[in-house]
Amino acid sequence: MTTLTTAGRPPTDHTASGAFRLLLALCGLTALLVTSAALAAVPARAADAQAAWANRPSAPAAYLADRLREHPVHVTDQLPREVPRSMAPAFARLAERTGVPTYVLVLPGQSGSGEDLLGAVHDRLGRDGLFVLLDESGVREAAAFGVGAPAEAARTATVFELPYDAGPLRSFELFVDVVAQGTEKAAARADAAREKFRDGKEPESMYIGPSDRQNQSFVTGIALTAVPLTILLLPPYVRRARGRFPRATRPGPAVGRSVRRRLLVPGLALATAAAIALTAPLVFDQTKRGPAPLPTSGDMTARVERVAKGLAQDPVCADPESPRMLDEAQLSRLHDRMERFGRSEGGGPVYVTVVPHLPEDESAGDEELFAAAVRAELRKADGVGEADGVYVVADPLDGYIDVFNHGLRVESSRLHFDLPDFISYGDDRASEADDHLLGERLDALMTYLDESPRTDEPTTSGNPARPLSPKEENSLPPLFATDFWPGLFVGAVAALLLLGLVAGALGIAGAVLRRRRPAPSPTEALALTAPSEPTEAYLLRTARTELSAAAQAVDEADLGSETLALAWDRFEAAMILVDGDIAIDVMRSSGPPGTDPATLLAVIVLARAARNALDGDTNDRCCGVNPLHGPAAGRRHVRVSAEGNRRRMLSLCPRCLDSAVAAPRELRERLLTLPGPAGTRVPYDEPEGSPLWVLGDGISRLVSAVRESSSAR
Structure with a gap:
């Protein structure tokens, strides 16, 4: 029975209500x-x-730490021509001699800051030890973390004790030896090496280049003909000359002795020639240009295989050993645009590689050859088919972008030759940015691809020329080749010249003594002395001499000559710059036109070019490093500024063209500078108002600029 309360409500259960409130x-x-x-x-x-x-996997430090976790020596696959990966065991054997845990990284020299990189790798690896960073030239940085090793002293010793061409393995060997000596001895050795270097006792180069080998061949050729011919010709001539001066009567030589004497001279000459031919290869025994060992086929294909494998998984492959150029947002947008292009009419796959291109890599820095090799490797991958598509090669070091079409209905020549400069090389903003604005420029490239007209049939970029094999590239020419043959001729001439000098000294050939060889003209002497920092007085004196010589040459030239018009145009432009005053009187207080250093240099270049044209040399370009070097022999991407990684395509004379390959750093020292304000020096093509800024486009363009400037006045 239910109990009812007032108002007919049931009684309240206080126990249940409290439990509910607690819940x-x-x-x-x-x-x-x-x-x-x-x-x-x-x-x-x-x-x-x-x-x-x-700590993302794409960061260089994280990637390198993972490699060192697998093995304490990591050799990049980007330098097979200088430091092939097969050298890793040799580095590992040397590293064991330090007495402490040693981790070795061999990376391209332009890959980034060494000290910061070693610290970041150590933090991510989480192990103490001696960390060493090498590049293609030797030990670049070293740091000891948690161990007592004289890293900095050992690195200093390698810098000052070894020549620049010793190579990374020899440099690391010396580094290990110094570390093993202990802290005190290593510091003393580093101080001694530094002091010795200050005294001017630099270590001699260990290897020679092609120019040195040509000089050796030339000297060998001269010796092989000059010495035997001198032995063969000079003694008989001296003997006959002495017969013309009678002395007291003496008994003549016996017949047997006369025969032996006649046979002795040819025999001695023949023996001398044989001795020179056999001894020269022993004296000039170098066979290699540098210390690089011969890479294996696996060394030469490792990077291409790695990149192709990455592209098979993701059409954008960034080099894990280089600083990251694209962030996640840029990568996402790039992928979206690549997919849209692939679905468009006439479009197709786009493969983007962000990897460095260096002369030491498998393709010798040839981007077109690299793209073709990656495509060929992609063909082997499952599910990729013919690997047709547009291959974009972006260099994270200098920021250059190259595009090659393989099999799509897009005009290949337009992508290869007509690509806007902002996309290919960037602008001032790109040169100052750490990422070279690659994300923005790749986005602009995709817009360019979308707007490119389609062709009726698929097109393909041309087949690039194969570079020299590492063996050919690192081998010196044979000693009995190149300049050996001209040396033979010069040696014969030298022997005859020596015979003539002896004849003159004996008074037999008086005409030879009276005959004087004409001294070289001032302009010829100036062509052999091309200073990189000429004074204003030197430029003025040279300009006067060159103008006078050009005026005389033009005046005496055959009026029917086909090159006279070209020579006259160049000479007339030079005269415009000095207002027709060959004397170029610089003493006038009014400051006449044509007396500033840049204009004087332009006058010299134009006057010499006029005389060259009359001599049959119609070369329109002169050396871009120093126009005083003379006509150019070829063009090449070079770096003439010590700041930044920007390279310029310059015309180069034979000497500078050779140095661009063998010793590119020498080009900075040869760059012609002119006197500037307050005693400064400025590059020759930078003075304000100077016509020389167009000289890189050719002498004809300089002539046009001078005429245009004259018309404007």
């Missing part, structure tokens, strides 16, 4: 704790995300 309170407290934990986890997750971003 509500517990639920609220739980919700509050969960909410607080969630709010507290937000910054923690953000910190974790930042840490993950800093």
Whole structure:
């Protein structure tokens, strides 16, 4: 029976009501704790995300730490011509001699900051030891973390004790030897090496280049003909000359002795020639240009295989050993645009590689050859088919972008030759940015691809020429080749000349003594002395001499000559610059036109070019490093500034063209500078108002610029 209360409501159960309120309170407290934990986890997750971003696999330090975790020596696959990967065991054997855990990285010399990189790799690896960074020339940086090793002293010793061409393995060997000596001895050795270098006792080069080998061949050829011919011709001549001066009567030589004498001279000459021919290869015994060992076929294909494998998984392949150029947003947008282009009419796959291109890599720095090799390797991958597509080659070091079409209905020549400069080389903003604005420029490239007209049939970029094999590239020419043959001729001439000098000294050929060889004209002498820092007085004196010589040459030239018009145009432009005053009177206080250093240099270049044209040399370009060097022999990408990684395509004279390959750093010292304000020196093509800024486009363009400037006045 139910008990009813007032108003007919059942009685309240206070026990059940309290339990319900307790349950509500517990639920609220739980919700509050969960909410607080969630709010507290937000910054923690953000910190974790930042840490993950800093240690992302694409970061060079994280990638290199993973490699060192697998093996304490990592040799890049980007330098097979100088430091092939097969050298890793040799580095590992040397590293064991340090007495401490040693980790070795061999990377391209332009890959980034060495000290910061070693510290970052150590942090990610989480192991103490001696960390050493080498490039294609030797030990670049070294740091000891948690171990007692004289890293800096050993590195200093390698810098000052070894020549620049010793190579990375020899440099690391010396580094290990110094580390093994201990801290005190290593410091003393480093100080001694530094002091010795200050005294001018630089270590001699260990290897020679092609020019040195040509000089050796030339000297060998001269010796092989000059010495035997001198022995063969000079003694008989001296003997006959003495017969013309009678002395007291003496008994003549016996017949047998006369025969032996006649046979002795030819025999001695023949023996001398044989001795020179056999001894020269022993004296000039160098066979290699540098210390690089011969790479294996696996060394030469390792990077291409790695990149092709990466492209098979992702059409954008960035080099893990280089600084990251594209962030996640740029990568996402690039992928989207590549997919849209692939679905468009006449479009197709786009493969983007962001890897360095160096003379020491498998393709010798040839981007077109690299793209063709990657495509050929992609053909071998499962599911890729013919690997047709547009191959974009972006260099993270200098920021250059090249595009090659293979099999799509897009005009290949337009992609290869008509690509806008902003996309190919960037602008001033790109040169100053650490990432070279690659993301922005690749986006502009995709717009250019979308707007490119389609062709009726698929097109393909031309087949690039194969570079020299590493063996051919690192081998010196044979000693009995190149300039050996001209040396034979010069040696014969030298022997005859010596015979003539002896004849003159004996008074037999007086005409030879009276005959004087004409001294070289001033302009010929100036062509052999081309200073890189000429004074204003030198430029003025040279300009006067060259103008006078050009005026005389033009005046005496055959009026029917086909090159007279070209010579006259160049001479007339030179005269315009000095207002027709060959004397170029610089003493006038009014400051006449044509007397500033840049204009004087232009006068010299034009006057010499006029005389060259009359001599049959119609070369329109002169050396871009120093126009005083004379006509150019070829063009090449070179770096003449010590700041930044920008390269310029310049015309080069034979000497500078040779140095661009053998010793590119010498070009900076040869760059012609002119006197500037307040005693400074400025590059010859930078003075304001100078016509020389167009000289890189040719002498004809300089002539046009001078005429245009004259018309404007």
